[in-house]
Amino acid sequence: MIKLYQKKYWKYSLRIDKMESSTKDCKIIRWQVTIFMLYFWLYHSVSGQIHYSILEEIRKDSAIANIADDLGLDNKQLSSRKLRIVSRAAERYFYINKNNGNLHVKDRIDREALCGAEASCLLTFDAVVENPFNNFKIKIEIQDINDNAPLFFKDKTVFEIIEFTGKGTKFALQSAEDPDIGSNSVQTYKLSDNQHFTLTENIRIDGSKYPELVLEKPLDRETQDIHELILTALDGGNPIRSGTTLLCIIVIDANDNAPIFTQDMYKVTLKENIQVNSTVIMINATDNDDGVNAQITYSLMKTSGNINHTGIFQINPNSGEIKVNRNLDFEIRKNYELSVEAKDGGGLVAHCKVLVEVIDVNDNAPEISITSLSSPIPEDSAPGTMIALIEVHDQDSGDNADVDCIILQDVAFALLSLDTYYRLVLKTGVDREKAPSYNITIIATDRGSPPLSATRVLTLDISDVNDNPPIFAKSSYVAHVPENNLPGASVFSIQASDPDTGDNAKIIYSISSTITETPSTTSYLSINIETGVLYAQRSFDYEQNKEFIIEVTASDNGSPSLSSNVTLFIHIVDQNDNAPKILYPSPDTSGSVVFEMVPFVSEPGSLLTKVVAVDADSGHNSWLSYHFAQVSDQNHFVISERTGEIRTSRIFQEKDMLNYKIVVMVKDNGHPALSATATLSLIIADDFQQVVPKLSNKQKDVEMQSNLQLYLVIGLAIISLLFIITVMVAIIFKCKQPKPLPAFSSLTTNLYPPIDPRTFSMYSDGSLPLPYSYNMCVALDPADGDFAYMNPSGNIPVENLIDADNTEQGTECFPEASLSAEQVMNLPARQGPQTYFMKH
Helix, strand or coil: CCEEEECCCCEEEEEEEEEEEECCCCEEEEEEEEEEEECCCCCCCCCEEEEEEEECCCCCCCEEEEHHHHHCCCHHHCCCCCCEEECCCHHHHEEECCCCCEEEECCCCCHHHHHCCCCCCEEEEEEEECCCCEEEEEEEEEECCCCCCCECCCCEEEEEEECCCCCCCEEECCCCECCCCHHHCEEEEEECCCCCEEEEEEECCCCCEEEEEEECCCCCCCCCCEEEEEEEEEECCCCCCEEEEEEEEEEECCCCCCCEECCCEEEEEEECCCCCCCEEEECCEECCCCHHHHCCEEEEECCCCCHHHCCCEEECCCCCEEEECCCCCCCCCCEEEEEEEEECCCCCEEEEEEEEEEECCCCCCCEEEEEEECCCEECCCCCCCEEEEEEEECCCCHHHHCEEEEECCCCCEEEEEECCEEEEEECCCCCCCCCCEEEEEEEEEECCCCCCEEEEEEEEEEECCCCCCCEECCCEEEEEEECCCCCCCEEEECCEECCCCHHHHCEEEEEEEECCCCCCHHHHEEECCCCCEEEECCCCCCCCCCEEEEEEEEEECCCCCCEEEEEEEEEEECCCCCCCEEEECCCCCCCCEEEEEECCCCCCCCEEEECEEECCCCHHHHCEEEEEEEECCCCCEEECCCCCEEEECCCCCCCCCCEEEEEEEEEECCCCCCEEEEEEEEEECCCHHHHHHHHHHHHHHHHHHHHHHHHHHHHHHHHHHHHHHHHHHHHHHHHHCCCCCCCCHHHHCCCCCCCCHHHHHHHCCCCCCCCEEECCEEECCCCCCCCCCCCCCCCCCHHHCCCHHHCCCCEEECCCEEECHHHHHCCCCCCCCEEEEECC
16 A cells, blocks of 8 residues: 655645455455545645555565656666665665666565554655755555464463352453454454353453353263363454364362452553563452462463563562563563463462553664765865765664764864755865865764764865976075086986875976077986986086076976976086186297397396286186296296286396296196196397397207207118118028128118208307398287297398387387398397297
């Protein structure tokens, strides 16, 4: 039977009666559907519930109704909306077909096992859907069928009746019990045919019937001392079921009064936490007889209704005091029906019922169940997103079963109540970088006295979303790299951090742009995309590039990718890799004689000349110092360590030598220090005529030494060649025919070539061979660098020479001029140190 009710303002009822009858081969199910609809004017909000009614013992997998249609749900959305039953009891007996929304029977349903003798047997559960969330109360009423026959607890009942018992005396008999209810329960009793007894039925206060045996004809023990009758109990089902018991009546003498209880039925209420051995009730029965026939004994009778609870209660057989023998539990059983028998000494009995009602106490803490949980939670989830569906259940009843649920911590989550369910939703946004997970403590407290509570801890993980770009520790970085580094060497390591995780935190580095104007920056630097380490592609040269400014981009691997930039300043550190370069005297005048003419009358401290040098390095590496590396007589000259100026230290005398060779070393301040040398020749003379003979002799010495070396090399080569030829000839002749070796005296005359007569001119008295060509460059200031390139040429008249006195300050370089020795000697004398470059 199915009923659909809409509470408050409208009611829709649907009733389906299903009757099942069984035969040997098949079952025929007949459905009767009666639909009544009554609509009221909708003025307020409407809430409702669905009420179905079915027969017990319905066949497994039988369809009860289409719950999706009754709830107004689309069958296509049943799977996505997760239509399901939420109930511990109902899930055992019912299930929903998610393809068509039909509600089916899952297991055998026995109304008597579920509800016992209760008039109404209801199974209540929730049908829950999500997206959006909603729940519906479903009530299924289990209708009774006549599946149980009446049953007497005893198959045989023995009575003892005094033989002179008067006509019309009634004897209470044991009632038959039928777990079915209504018309399917016991309706009438029938007694087998006999001459002495008839049967009547009485009704107790609770409406139950019990039989009484009525004596219609006096008994005669001498005629028949035992009477056996069959008592039959019939129910009102279709077909009718019955149960029988044998009544064995023994005829005895005396005892003509049966015990009588003060009440036919006793009612008592007990709290479920009553102590064991506590008194429940004291019952009392009286007997008008005397002696043994008036002595009453009490006992608890076993019946089909209390057979499963034997031992919970006990009765004192003498006093009739009933006590609790075991702990009671309201959640297991709420009511007990005890059948008490009072029997006197003569064998007469009386019966009464004791109804025990158990009162609930708050002895069960709430139970918290998580029926749906979404974890991990994306950190970009919007407030209001449902995270979990929580069911709170308390086995107690009344206020003891009313539960309040809260979250202990002040977190970003909230609980929203919905009947016996709570929805855990996001209250505010979450950030995985601040809190990667939450431990939420949910406390459910009932309203009992004292209240009981339960705790459930939920661990909710927050999943990462790429919402953080890579972050550099600094806004800019500065690196110092020495020049002349090895290609491929690590220059600098730049690191960025990303608070995200997984691929969202995987960083890729790249050089996005170069701020310097050097177009070849990318050819100098490269970066490891994974580690952020910068490498030099080739060696740096401080003298070419002193600084690189690049912009490095760090991009994560998220989708979409986030990035950030940072500026890196790479300063090239200078190394001492350049030796000083001497500008004066010029190193390009190789092969020429560089000399300075110093007046003989120079005062101490007079500036003779100045060595000028530069260094391409910078800083300390370019600090230069000047030192004498070699000097003919160091007592006459001093050099400034910082400026390179060469000055006289004392006055020259006639006995002093007039030609000084000075080698000046220029050293930088690097580590290790690099140096360069310059050679100067200082000639002490007051005029140029004194200089020329000295220069001529010096040139002759140089030419003679050079020619002598050449001759020695040629001679050695000729001697070696002749020796080899001689040895080869000797070997050849010795192999063919032995002959005496030729005398070496014939070879000695040709060992050396004739001497060139010109070499003797190098050892002349020092006069220059005339005519000869000279190119002269005169410097007024010794600090200036004067360069002259000399080539032999024809004779130039002496008038073509330009006097340095007629020029501006600086250096006058005469073009190639041919001077004879007399012409050179006739040049006018000059005051102060003078510099000359000559080549012949």
